[in-house]
Amino acid sequence: MPLNLHDTLTRETREAFPMDGHSFRFYCCGPTVYGPAHIGNFRTFVMQDVFRRVLETSGHETLHVRNITDVDDKTIKQSQSEGVPLKEFTDRWSAFFNRDCELLNLMTPHAVPSAVDHIPEQISLISRLIEAGNAYQADDGSVYFKVDSFAKYGRLSRLADREITTDVISRESSDEYDRDSAADFALWKARRPEDGDNFWNSPWGEGRPGWHIECSAMSMKYLGESFDLHSGGVDLIFPHHENEIAQSESVTGKTFARHWFHIAHLMVEGKKMSKSLGNLHTLEDLSKRGFKPQEVRYVLLSGSYRQPLNFTFDSLKAAQKALSKLQSFAEKIQFQAGSEDSLETNFGPFQSVQDALLSDLNTPEALGRLFSLIRELRDISDEEELEAVRVGFQATCDAFGFIIDSKPQAESAPEQVQILAQQRWDAKQAKDWSTADQLRQEILAFGWTVKDGKDGFVLAKA
Ligand code: AMP
Ligand code: ZN
Numbered sequence: 001m002p003l004n005l006h007d008t009l010t011r012e013t014r015e016a017f018p019m020d021g022h023s024f025r026f027y028c029c030g031p032t033v034y035g036p037a038h039i040g041n042f043r044t045f046v047m048q049d050v051f052r053r054v055l056e057t058s059g060h061e062t063l064h065v066r067n068i069t070d071v072d073d074k075t076i077k078q079s080q081s082e083g084v085p086l087k088e089f090t091d092r093w094s095a096f097f098n099r100d101c102e103l104l105n106l107m108t109p110h111a112v113p114s115a116v117d118h119i120p121e122q123i124s125l126i127s128r129l130i131e132a133g134n135a136y137q138a139d140d141g142s143v144y145f146k147v148d149s150f151a152k153y154g155r156l157s158r159l160a161d162r163e164i165t166t167d168v169i170s171r172e173s174s175d176e177y178d179r180d181s182a183a184d185f186a187l188w189k190a191r192r193p194e195d196g197d198n199f200w201n202s203p204w205g206e207g208r209p210g211w212h213i214e215c216s217a218m219s220m221k222y223l224g225e226s227f228d229l230h231s232g233g234v235d236l237i238f239p240h241h242e243n244e245i246a247q248s249e250s251v252t253g254k255t256f257a258r259h260w261f262h263i264a265h266l267m268v269e270g271k272k273m274s275k276s277l278g279n280l281h282t283l284e285d286l287s288k289r290g291f292k293p294q295e296v297r298y299v300l301l302s303g304s305y306r307q308p309l310n311f312t313f314d315s316l317k318a319a320q321k322a323l324s325k326l327q328s329f330a331e332k333i334q335f336q337a338g339s340e341d342s343l344e345t346n347f348g349p350f351q352s353v354q355d356a357l358l359s360d361l362n363t364p365e366a367l368g369r370l371f372s373l374i375r376e377l378r379d380i381s382d383e384e385e386l387e388a389v390r391v392g393f394q395a396t397c398d399a400f401g402f403i404i405d406s407k408p409q410a411e412s413a414p415e416q417v418q419i420l421a422q423q424r425w426d427a428k429q430a431k432d433w434s435t436a437d438q439l440r441q442e443i444l445a446f447g448w449t450v451k452d453g454k455d456g457f458v459l460a461k462a
Pocket of ligand 1: 029030031032033039040041042043044069231232233234235236263264265266267272273274
């Protein structure tokens with residue numbers, strides 16, 4: 001079954017497949033590193049992670065790029081006000097972000113380019129846009145993209161439905177602007193005193209790039225002029241992604257991204273969780289209140305990505321309970337998590353969970369199916385069936401990015417028990433289930449149980 005996903009551009013739910021028939025190439029707009037990312041940001045990053053996991057657990061290869069926005073209005077302003085050089089400032093918050101990603105068990109993208117490291121690529125794109133007549137240098141020295149030079153401007157964000165036209169063109173130099181205006185936007189911003197030392201040389205004088213051109217330059221460098229999917233939170237649809245399409249397609253004449261995947265916001269009491277509203281939670285502050293990153297991950301997956309999700313502490317408590325049910329199921333089936341080097345693809349009895357994920361990443365439905373299944377499967381005792389349950393459970397944990405393990409005992413088993421366990425493992429590898437069952441009983445008679453993982457077994461006191 002293929003992965004069907006809603007596409008913001010066409011408003012259709014359609015198959016996400018690699019256009020080169022081999023590796024699914026996708027770009028996620030990364031964090032603006034001027035403070036800790038909040039769990040609203042992580043709703044988007046966790047959903048993108050599950051998207052990748054679902055592709056990989058259904059047998060696709062992926063090429064995942066997520067940038068770091070380290071030069072824009074916000075990073076410059078904040079580093080200036082703290083009196084810290086931009087690089088030192090953004091390195092600190094990038095490291096903080098990476099640590100949070102690790103705590104949330106996000107798979108590391110294959111490339112993590114930073115905007116500051118790609119200034120020449122951005123300058124080259126801007127030059128091509130000027131040559132093609134899509135951009136111009138204004139009296140203020142900055143270079144702007146001419147939105148009425150791109151006929152398809154506004155398709156992604158449906159400007160026409162909002163009765164916004166590009167007839168009366170204003171200019172906008174800030175990176176983020178009103179949802180209700182279409183404006184020529186800055187590609188290159190002429191040096192201003194408040195930018196301090198943060199300027200680069202260009203054919204148009206000293207200055208710095210605008211935010212939108214950064215993502216066009218980095219995505220096309222790592223994924224090619226046309227790639228499979230582009231993603232971010234819904235707030236990026238306009239103007240950021242609209243502008244990325246205009247810049248990129250004006251230069252290449254090709255479809256920039258074939259599929260647009262946007263994640264609805266995490267809300268707090270009806271308002272978007274955001275730094276500017278001051279209603280945010282970070283992993284760090286939640287961990288001080290005793291909540292673990294896996295519980296946060298669970299909450300973020302508990303609602304459909306198409307709908308806003310309201311964050312509450314009750315939902316975190318419910319996540320604790322749900323994860324402990326998975327934990328006790330793991331104990332019951334003597335499950336030992338394998339390594340995550342490659343994800344398990346064989347869902348076996350859990351296939352219906354993966355089917356829900358393949359159906360527009362329906363995480364709430366998939367979780368519901370998972371809990372029904374663990375009720376049904378927990379009393380299986382036949383070793384062959386149990387083995388299929390363990391493998392399928394591994395695939396399921398891999399798809400959701402849950403880290404569930406039955407806790408191994410510290411005490412080491414006597415040599416005789418270890419020999420029996422090895423013999424049982426060998427029997428199991430040879431699919432000699434009855435010998436494996438018999439050896440399990442012998443091991444039990446010594447007061448030990450054996451727990452199987454993908455790559456081996458561990459012994460624990462019975
Ligand atoms: P930023 O660091 O502001 O550039 O945002 C990083 C990512 O988080 C972007 O894809 C945003 O669209 C997304 N984002 C920001 N706030 C929220 C929120 N409350 N819920 C979900 N995603 C968000
Ligand atoms: Zn971007």
